[in-house]
Amino acid sequence: MEALIKVENLKKYFEIKKSMLSKPLQVKAINGISLEIPKGVIFAVVGESGSGKSTLGRVILKLIDPTSGKVFFDGQDITSLKSKDMIKYRKQMQIVQQDPYNSLHPRKLIKDIVGEGLKIHYKLSAEEIYLRIKEILECVGLREEHMFRYPHEFSGGQRQRIAIARALVLRPKFLVLDEPTSALDVSVQARTLALLCELKENFDLTYLFITHNLAVVDYMASHVAVMYLGKIMEIGSKDDIFSRPKHPYTVSLLEAIPSVGKGKRVRMIPRGEIPSPVNLPKGCLFHTRCVQAKDICAKKDPQEVEISPGHMCRCHLYS
Amino acid sequence: METEGSNIVVSRRKLMLEDWKHTLYLWRQNKLAMIGTVIIVFFIAIAVFAPLIAPYDPVKVDLSQALLSPSFEHIFGTDQFGRDIFSRVIYGARIEVGIILLVTVISGAIGIAVGITAGYFGGVIDEILMRITDIFLAFPNLILAMALSAMLGRGVFNAIIAISLVGWTVIARLSRAEAMKIKSLPYIEAIRALGAGNLRILLLHILPMCMSPVLVQLSLRMGSIILTAAGLGFLGLGAQPPTPEWGAIVSDGRSYLVDQWWISTFPGLFIALVVLGFNLLGDGIRDIMDPRIRR
Amino acid sequence: MKRLLDVSDLRVMFHTYRGTIKALNGVRLWLNEEERLGIVGETGCGKSVSALSIMRLIDPPGEITDGEIVFEGLDLLKMSEEEMDKSVRGKKISMIFQEPVSALNPVFKVGFQIAEAIAHSNDISMDEAYKKVPESLEMVGLDWKRSMELYPHELSGGMAQRVMIAMALAVKPKLLIADEPTSALDVTIQAQILQLLDELVRMGKNAVILITHDLGIASEFCDRITVMYAGNVIEVSDSQEVFQSPLHPYSKGLINSIPIIGASKVLRGIPGSVPDLVSPPPGCRFHPRCEFCFDRCRVELPDLREVKPDHFVACHLYSDDSKEG
């Protein structure tokens, strides 16, 4: 399979200042990530809060510039492109964000929100724009009359549909879905996920699906990367990750999910808290919480090990 | 298509109506804002219809009528030149409206331009613009206004330009904070992902969002603007005679305060009333705009 | 087992510009001592409002218009504010909220905030209360020496929620109300917190009302589950039972929406969306989204009735007359 997106040793460090009084700190949001996303798949990235999932998505879309590393889109290195040259690629890759309440401009009509991309990229007549918006809204299950409303008149699920419509109106090839359903109720989430699956087929899309919900990954994805503190701990096909999880972190993530209707059970839950990305642990990033940690884990950063073709794991247990 | 077109209009109108209904409701809940609005509407009406309301020429000197106390002919009395105070106050409203418009436009424009540019771009641009703002903030305002109005030449409007050139700092800080907040919101990022350039984002998406807090701030500042103008008048730098600027009338009448109290008192009350109106309205708008209340 | 709490016919309204939001529409809840009740439902269905009503923390424009909240035999709605403060809030009932970091006062140290709760519940001085703080912090697995001196912003989400739990349980309440205590946390931390809560509640013999939108959590943690929809309780049952044989069409739809690892089922979701509570649909509030809807549903609000032992449901499908008809 041909890779639509290729990421090489990508790093993104943020400088943050908590307050006027504090000294700037370096947040290693993503810290050396390489992956390939084949055309036409749903590639899921899971991990806990702060692990750098969104940052990865944003760097891939070049919404922020990486500290180092490269991103290839369709074979073209886009990291070094000027914003003028980038315009061309903008049409081909889009994003749907997590928070449906803040992802739509509150003072604009839906038609302006969805039509914005068309206005930027094409010189179209008002009528043509109107028709295109109408068409795309119908694709995501909204009606023409919704065009003349403001975002606050919609429920969370509908807002998410509007966001999807905004992303799709330019007919992109690649979509970053940054936790598109985590703010929604399960009943709405189910329908949104179904819509996304349908659209993928209709529009011939490739998804980078960011989520913290493993159950959703299982439902949607074909490829999964498990991130922890800016690094990929385990990457592989869905089956590799769900049926043959190798990394203790992957295992504990799977364990931690409460399961419906099975009652209480004893589980392997990682101890302690997630370390701050400002102050990363030495050695293996996970060793502070790992129940299977050995001496070496605290000293040496494990290398990536290929367990089976396409299934990699970063853990001393397998090296 | 045609029926659809009309549908669109209908739904659009309905929607605006909804929004207005909400605002109206909040406004009706807020009694003080209502009082403020009434005062301001009243004030603007006076300014607009001044020639119809004022019974006399505001600048016509008639010494035979000097210093009459309030009566049916001159309900606010007359001043030392026999000018009808009521007419002067009524015509003065026009000057005040002019002052307000000018300041709003000038200090609003400069403030927003500086503020959102600094807030949106951040970094060095922010640093430079904010230092400039700091300079103007640290500058004693009245003194800068005095100096500028001396530089620009006399007259209320020059004084007002001077005041606005001083007064934009607050607006700049406010819109900078607002722009910084907004630029990090997901919807701006989404627009950037669509390929919009900085200018487009700044003007079409960030600017409209900064407007309402800025308007609130401006309406709250109106009062202090009228007062600063009046203060310049007290120091002899404001309106040129015989302009019926309220502050100038109050300050001219001050030596009559003990015996011919009406000369200062009525325009003084009008200043207080209008400033009060703007403050109440500004406070009210702020409450109404408050997203936490609005939701 | 003794009945601890009995809420009946609770009605709460919010007066807003759009009209009156009928947030709770005759809610019925009950709870025995040491029992754990889960309340689940979609967003906006009135879970938090129910919890806050029990604490009498509904602020204007909200108003409790009707109902009874009988706690240990006393109707809380008839008590004065002072009595509530003196004998109920922070004494017999305590609460944990969703966003732990923002639920703590940013300008006071953790130790102070816990001590304050202890002082009030035991009617002792702050100095004495301070002495008991380490004990509470240790109970939730925190290093008390360090954490006492911290400000809330210096805590991570998990730590903050531990502090909240320490604070809520330090007063040894009869009833602990936890409103989405783990929704803001990561999965692994969420599991830790639930485990901790489970242990502590078992030790302290507290009754718990756990509010969540995650049915998995409810089913693992609770003895009994109440499903709410648009201000009504629509199903109450043992937690296993609800998942294995839900009765109400809404409960069914909800359960069918949950993705489960390994179970390769098609997620169905529920069509339509939650009604606007200003003008809720007449009759059963779920009827516009219900595939089994019939005439009666459109006009008559169904009662919560026991259709199986300990399994209550509010749906005309299960009413006696409908069986006949």
Added chain:
Amino acid sequence: SNSPAATPKDSLVIAADTQILISLDPAVCYETFAAQITEAGYSGLTSIQPVNGVLTPVPCLAEKWDILDNGTKYVFHLRKNARFSNGDPVTADDVVFSFQRLLSINKSPAWLLEEIGLTKENMQETIAKQDDNTVVLKTKPLAPNVILSILGGSWGGIVNKKVVMANEVNGDFGEAYLLDKSVGAGAGPYEIVEWKRNDHILLRANKYYWAGIPAIKQIYIKDVPEATTQFLLVQKGDADVAWRVTTEQAAQLKNSPQKGIKLVTVPSQSNEYVAMNAQWGPFKDERVLQAIKYAIDYDAIIKSVMKGFAILNQNFIPIGYFGYVEMNPYKKDLAKAKQLLKEAGYSNGFEVELLTNPTQIRTDEAIIIQSNLAEVGIKVNVTTMPASEMYAKFRQQGHQMILAGWGIDYPDPDALAKPFANYKVKQLAWRTMWYDDYAANLAEKAGQELDQARRLELYRTLQEYWIKKSPFIMLYQPLDFWVVRDNVMGFEEAATGYSITFDFTKITKK
């Protein structure tokens, strides 16, 4: 209101706006009000006193003088008992030092000595000591009244050389020391003890004053910038004198007298004038100037702005001066004004800017002038600006029309003829671009004329010419007025001659 709290009997409390004060050093001080205080602290060779209603230079520290060499040499004999406030006798050395100091410092008042021929360059020869008690001045040939009057101004105050030089810093001739006090340095009736800027000035009676210790032992001049506040303070008895109440307040007091306070008025030694730029557009035509003179309602200005506290005097020499002739030809006469304008080709009027500074009186006058001229079709735009700016513009001949006042420097017609008529001295006439050689020469000649009768005649001719031709409109001669408490006696006598002189020694308290 309740009963006033009286101030002590031997003290005088004056509420005044002292903001305008710059220095109390006789070599620097030049402002009206400051000059009065400086005079109290320093006596000169002569002083100005009203004699039979005319302000005249009379002996002061010099008990007599001889005028020699056709009025170019003056020999002054100093009073034996004249002493400074520290007891030092006043000697010829002090006098020579004082004048040379004035010229060396060369601040605002220095030009007055130059006027009479004493300059920085020639001061070693022209100012000389004959013996310890005699001083000789070599002057320009000028009327003796001019010279003696100039010497009687505040700048003529004699300082104590010893004290001043002991307090000199960086060769400043003690300027910093004398800035705000006269301790030990002056021979006036009072010693300036301290001046706390924007707060108060304290004067204490000079124990060694040659004419005897004054009745009032202490004078507090309290800084009260706002006229209304000044008035209230006197009404309440917290101050004895309000130095600058507004005309409205004075009028109010005149019309309805109040218990405990009274109004004191004296003719002011100043003029209120309008100057039209003779080289500006319509003003180049004399008929336009005339027309404007006929359009103004002088009575209205005196009555409604000055509330009657002014004397109609359309010439530049004030009442009571040598050379004064009553000559008030102009009265509001619209027909005549319009006629003149028509002749000049301005029957439709024109637009003109009137500059003035924003005091209440000036703006009020400006409004009346504006409304008067509007009646003949001239549109006046009034522009007010601080005096500093206004004078700058005037000095640069940048005005079209200006409304201002002229305070007289010394009580001689020369002090007015020169600025108002002689453009060569680069004064008012020059500023308003009235380059009239006839008037200039006449003014110069009159100043030098020693014969009184001929001098009188010259001034009469000049005034007749001036009143017709000049681009000046003399609005009135103001009255100065004070509000004082009833128990303050002799204030009017003390104030006569203000602002050329003010004699605190004449004040007593009941």
Added chain:
Amino acid sequence: MRLETFIIKRLFLMLVVLFGVSVVVFVVARAIPADPVGAILGGNAPLDVVEDMTRRLGLDKPLFDQFVDFITGAARGDLGVSIKSNRPVIKDIAEFFPATLELAIVAALISVLLGVPLGIFSAVHRNKLIDHFCRVFSILGVSMPVFWTGLLLLILFYYHLGWLPGSGRVDIFTVVPPRVTGLLLMDSLLAGDFGAFKDALLHIILPAVVLGYSSTASIARIMRSSMLDVLRQDFIRTARAKGIGRKLVIYRHALRNALIPVVTIIGLTFGGLLEGAVLTETIFGWPGLGRYIVNSLLLLDYPAIMGGTLFVAVVYSLVNLVVDIVYAALDPRMRV
């Protein structure tokens, strides 16, 4: 960052700002079309005297040289010599500033003591009658022209009622205690002179009330909205759920949080009071810096204008620095 480094950095930024202020004031002052020398010499002085004086004051030098002179002088703490008073400007400032400072402090105190409680009442009784009353009362303060209220109060309390003195900092016949701080209230206490203290206190009441009342509204307004804001926060619900009672919730939990933004406003207000006292100083004969600067401006006393302005800017910046530090003290989130 340590506190010291923070302060040093802020002081450095302050220098940058002050340099900017000097440039602006220099440019603005020179751009005024008027000549200072003429202003000082008065209307009667002939031209050559004016020219001579201009030369002596160095006003004929190239503007750039004048500016460099000013800046280098200012860096050494020498603000030049006032043209008008012929005294070092810094000395003049030292003389006038304490009076302004004292007035500003008392006025700030009044506005805080009025504004904070009014704001709290308003917020706690939101939309009730007392809220309306508090808001209107505080807003009236900013609504009335200071010179007008000043005169009215003067006529009432001094002239008619005779309760308070009319003008100045102390009675003429009061012996002023030796100057230590320049603040009369302080100095008289230091000297143990209670008579003088009482006198000074009586004198400061009227001007301080006039000045302070005018800035009450901004404090009350921020207090109210920040209190409302805080009362909506989650932690208030936590506190209420603890059952500690309404009073403690408001005064212990809400107040301290609500005060945080108010501190900034108090700082800004204080800055405003320092410079905005001109009108009050004029009416009450208060020998302060505001009048000094305005007067210098009217006379175009360049060194005094520039020195005075620069000084006010320094004080303003220092006040804001202090505010930031207090802010950090109040809000633990701001600490290191």
